[in-house]
Amino acid sequence: MTGRPPNVLYLHSHDTGRYLEPYGYPVPTPNIQQLANQGIVFREAFCAVPTCSGSRAALLTGQYGHNNGMLGLAHRGWVLNDYGQHVVHTLHDAGYSSAMIGEQHIAKRPDVIGYDRVIKVETSHVEAVAPIAIELIASGPPQPWFFSVGFFETHREFFAPSSVGDVLYSRPPENIPDHPDTRRDMASYKASARSLDQGVGAVLAALDRHELVDDTLVVFTTDHGLAFPGAKATLYDRGIGVTLIMRGPGSFSGGRVVDALVSHLDIYPTLCDLAGIERPAFLQGESLLPLARREVGEIRDALFVEATFHAAYEPQRGVRTQRHKYIRRFGDRALPVLANTDDGPSKDLLLAHGWGERPIPFEQLYDVALDPTEARNLIEDPAYADVRRDLSDRLERWMRETDDPLLDGPVAPPPGAEINTPDQRSPSEPTVIVQ
DSSP states (O other), rough: OOOOOOOOEEEEESSSOOSSSSGTOOOHHHHHHHHHHHHHETEEEESSSSSHHHHHHHHHHTOOOOSSSSSSSSGGOOOOGGGGSSSSHHHHHOOOEEEEOOOOSSSSSSTTTTOOOOEEOOOHHHHHHHHHHHHHHHHHOOOSSEEEEOOOTTSSSSOOOOOOHHHOOOOOOOOOOOHHHHHHHHHHHHHHHHHHHHHHHHHHHHHTTTTTTGEEEEEEESSOOOTTTTTTTSSSHHHBOEEEEEBBTBOSSSSSEOOOOOEEHHHHHHHHHHTTTOOTOOOSOOSHHHHHTTTTTSSSSSEEEEEEEEEEEEEEEOOOOOOOOEEEEEESSSSGGGGGSOHHHHHHHHHTTTTGOOOOOSSEETTTTTTTTOOOOOOOOGHHHHHHHHHHHHHHHHOOOOOOOOGSSSOOTTTTOOEOOOOOTTSSSSOOOOO
8 A cells, every 4th residue: 555545446336235145145246255355344334315316426425315416316307416526526636536437327417427537338237347447447547546337237127047046046035925936036136246246356356457456445335225126215124225345445354244334425434534535514424434443333323314206206214223213204195106116027926916005104113123124014013112202203303404305395306307107107107207
């Protein structure tokens, strides 16, 4: 490690959740596992918004979605309030060069973000992104640098299953019934995850080949949970739980596991601390360095999560502690907003069994220690009355302290936004353009 601030390689995927080998799932990803063996795996890492644009925007601005402006999807008309608050600008001021390759999903036009270079690719899949990232690393760019390398994997449509065994024996997520259709669906996800792993491995090998490992902090993460029903775009752990593996300077080494609650919001202040940069006043997270250095056992006793728009409007807010989860849904719609669940065989199976007609409670409380799949709502259980009151109060206090617009009533989409209606079955159905 030289005396200058570390390079930062921000590797990110789509819709992966924690369904990878380092988190104990039967999804062989040897390159990602090797990264875990060399760095730190955060087992209790969560996004701030379980939607594609909202999650990435929160990570890269260090702010909650309703504070940075990304309350919906960038390709459907939402923008950041201030692209100057993106981490790349703070790093520029400290002498960093920057480049972006592949997926980004926080702007319709990536040139507004502020990277020194935006390298165009035909597709954001591994096959196109990895070779260009390798070439960029090999070119010897000015250091320190910040590179964003985004892979479209493991977003639907998934790849075709890569083995008969996967089709026969893959186990679907815990909340999805075990059925031939869902096993094939999970086998397809695993094929996409294998491609992701190959891309990650190829880029990491380039760091090693050009002797940049000791000078580079690798941040590998995803935006939110799997694109399966009850995960992506929900506030359940399977929607907000993310992979977060970090390797490099600042004590991010040793093949360790950290079980403290951490948020995507915590990455920006961590980068500032590693680079010796004063943290911008707008940041809402905590640095991960005290955890990496074993100085503390936790950096927060709770984290807050939210969703407002995905394909359609479905406002909800939540608070998660080590022991409990409280979710509040807003508005008067009790039925699932099906357009916010990506289409696929698992969704089709649940709909065939009446899932679309099952009301969702407006308040939910879970004891995630005794009920890790969040299947038993304890909101009316008198034994949990104090917990309900405490978490409800904390959530409302957070909303007020952060000026959440939802406190003033329904949140309107911006003019020109494209949205599905809550009654539509699929995000691929015709959208409404807001006037």
